[in-house]
Amino acid sequence: MFSKNYFVTSWGIIGVGILIGVFAALLQKWGNPGNMGICVACFERDVAGALGLHRAGVVQYMRPEIIGFVLGSLIAALIFREFRSRGGSSPIVRYMLGVFAMIGALVFLGCPWRAMLRLAGGDGNAIFGLLGLIAGIWIATFFMKSGYDLGRSHKTYTSAGWILPITMLGFLILMLIFPQVQGQDKSGILSYSLKGPGAMHAPLIISLAVGLGVGFLAQRSRFCTMGAFRDLILFRQVHLLSGVMALLIAAFFTNFIIGQFHPGFENQPVAHTMALWNFAGMVVAGMAFALAGGCPGRQLFMAGEGDGDAAVFCLGMITGAGLAHNFGLASSPKGIGPYGIAAVIIGFLFCLFIGFTMRKKSA
Amino acid sequence: MGKTIDARGLSCPQPVLMTLDEISAMNKGDLVVLVDNEAARENVIRAAASQGWLMTSIQSEDDEYRITISKE
Numbered sequence: 001m002f003s004k005n006y007f008v009t010s011w012g013i014i015g016v017g018i019l020i021g022v023f024a025a026l027l028q029k030w031g032n033p034g035n036m037g038i039c040v041a042c043f044e045r046d047v048a049g050a051l052g053l054h055r056a057g058v059v060q061y062m063r064p065e066i067i068g069f070v071l072g073s074l075i076a077a078l079i080f081r082e083f084r085s086r087g088g089s090s091p092i093v094r095y096m097l098g099v100f101a102m103i104g105a106l107v108f109l110g111c112p113w114r115a116m117l118r119l120a121g122g123d124g125n126a127i128f129g130l131l132g133l134i135a136g137i138w139i140a141t142f143f144m145k146s147g148y149d150l151g152r153s154h155k156t157y158t159s160a161g162w163i164l165p166i167t168m169l170g171f172l173i174l175m176l177i178f179p180q181v182q183g184q185d186k187s188g189i190l191s192y193s194l195k196g197p198g199a200m201h202a203p204l205i206i207s208l209a210v211g212l213g214v215g216f217l218a219q220r221s222r223f224c225t226m227g228a229f230r231d232l233i234l235f236r237q238v239h240l241l242s243g244v245m246a247l248l249i250a251a252f253f254t255n256f257i258i259g260q261f262h263p264g265f266e267n268q269p270v271a272h273t274m275a276l277w278n279f280a281g282m283v284v285a286g287m288a289f290a291l292a293g294g295c296p297g298r299q300l301f302m303a304g305e306g307d308g309d310a311a312v313f314c315l316g317m318i319t320g321a322g323l324a325h326n327f328g329l330a331s332s333p334k335g336i337g338p339y340g341i342a343a344v345i346i347g348f349l350f351c352l353f354i355g356f357t358m359r360k361k362s363a
Numbered sequence: 364m365g366k367t368i369d370a371r372g373l374s375c376p377q378p379v380l381m382t383l384d385e386i387s388a389m390n391k392g393d394l395v396v397l398v399d400n401e402a403a404r405e406n407v408i409r410a411a412a413s414q415g416w417l418m419t420s421i422q423s424e425d426d427e428y429r430i431t432i433s434k435e
Contacts, residue, residue, distance in 0.1 A: 008405050082401050084426060089372070144376060152372030155399075155426070222402045227375070234376055235383065235410060293374045302374075 005080075007220035010242060016221040017243035021250030023210050024117050027065075029258055030202035034269025035121040037251075038065055038214070039114035040296035041105035041285075042270075044314070045321035045330075046198050047171070050190050053318065054325035057185065058196025062175050064204050068211015069297065070168040073219035073304025075212070080220070085161030087308025090150040093354060094292050094309050098316020099323065100347035101288035101296065106321065106330035107281030107340050108132070109271055111296045112225035112289070115282065116244065118271060120251035122263035125271050125278050132279035136286020136351075137229045143291070143355035144234065150293075150358060153309055161306025164314065175204065197270050218301045226286065226295035272335045280344045281331075287351040365393030370403060371427060378403040379410045382432075386414050393419070393433040404428045 006012045024037030036042055042059075049060030077083040105111050108129040110118060115133060118126035140148075178188030185194050193199040201207060217223070221243065228240040255261040265273050272278070289295050292313050294302060299317075302310035324330040329343040337343075368385055370378035378398050385394055394416070398404050408418050411432040422429040 005401075005405075084400060086372075086400075089374075144380060149373070149377055153374070154372060222405070230376060235379065235413070237410065237413065239409060293376075 005220060007217065008222060010239065013221045013223065013239060013243035014246040016217045016223050017246030018250040019217060020214055020223070021120070021247040021252075022254045023214070024113075024247070025120070025251045025254035025258070025260060027202050027207065027210060028260060030206055031200060032202050032207075033197040033200040035118040035123055036110070036114055036197065036270060037117055039110050039117070040066070040069075040300065041102055041111035041317065041321075042109075042114060042197070044102065044296070044317050045106060045324070048318045048321040049198060049325070050192070052189075052191055053322035056325040056330075057198075058193050059198040059325070060185075060191040060193045061198040061201055062171055062190055063201070064172065064175070064208035065211035065214075066300065067168045067172045068208050068213075069215040069218070069300040070165055070304040072212035072215020073301040074165045074215075076216040076219035077305040082219070083161065083306045085156050085158045085306040085308070086153040087156050087160060089153040089309045090358070091309055091312045093150055093358070094313045095316035095319075096350065097288040097292040097354065098299075098313040099320035100350055101285045101292070101313075102317040102320030103324050103329050103343050104281045104284030104286075104288065104347050105296070106324045107336060107344055108278050108285065109331050111285070113295070113297055116225070116248045117251055118268070120248050121255050121269075122261045123268040123271050124263070124265040125268060125273055125275065128275045128278040129282040132282030133286040134229050135279070136283040136288075137226060137290045138233055139283070140287050140290030140351075140355065141230060141233045143359065147359040148291070148355055149360050150291075153307070156308065158306075160308050163308070164303040164311035172208070215301060215304060218297060219304060222298075223301075224295050224298035226289040227298065230290055270333060272331050272333055274331075274335050277331070277336045277340065277344070280348075281340075284344055284347040284351060287355070288347070291351060291354055365395060365431075365433070367395040367397065369397050370407070371397050371399040373398075373403065374400070375403055375406045379406050382407050383410055383414065386411065386416055391434045393431060396430045396432065397427060398430065399427045404430065408432070
């Protein structure tokens, strides 16, 4: 009755994790920043920069991986008849969760995907970020157990589900109309970094191809770095976790083989050594991802399947990136930004507020 | 006829939480779970199986799934 989806089997999700881990490490070799082969938060931040939503000159590039994630998922969802336009489950709450998820991630300097890739590259600071991520998800599971729920989504017009995929296609077209020009920080309406992480990228076609492939596979397998820990804490299930562990191990071995493994805490690429704020930033991000029902990658994949609420979360993250750099909330390799601590505290309180007040039954 | 859980419009983990809550309350019997996305369908079946509840039937209609799980 239903065609068997091999990607949701144990070996399926492990295989997807291995592929993502290998290609993420290879993307670094092909030009992406250190330990940042794929980072959904960093890359959405670069997209925000390319659009001029923030003026941090070192992080401006329209990352084709992000475009590929959404479009790859869209293609898989269309082929396997899983594209469903839906929305209406507390969009404003999801938007703000996206804003604070991004701010928290940028205090750590990475999303859960990059936390794994940083660890796989030998960056010990990632351990504090991962512990923070798990702590944030753990806090969110208490709300889930006591009835936290953002409400049901509803079917809507097919065209509504196409809005984010079409936007991403538009971004890709912009990249073709206004391609990067050597030595120029602007091409038409798009900004391009001349130095810093934003200037480091694999060739467009490779980034796009890997993005499409990952988007396709992740849609089929439901790969989610937040769900991995949530399901472990909530249900003692290791299904999604096995995929994330496969990513970590595959990226580690790939790094090791191609000489990208450099263990230590100091002078790691695009990272700082303030353990407490690496931890606290990811507590906020972990709570926000968990309360919104998916890691930043999964939100892009769900948006590709027609989930308008996930699309709103993604736009919230891009907005959060703009705010994080405009307000000095984002960290840099020198350490946290001037207002990073205040932002983490506000983000934490916001997530608590959402968790406590949006429960269907009392604790 | 067993109890029915309506998890349509909900994303994981809610459908799984609702199913597991009901499973622990019922202990055995038949349970029908309604979901409207594939991830929820797969997760509910996987979570039920981990508790010894097996899927006995699944019907698909208009983008929705009616999953019956049971334990003797």
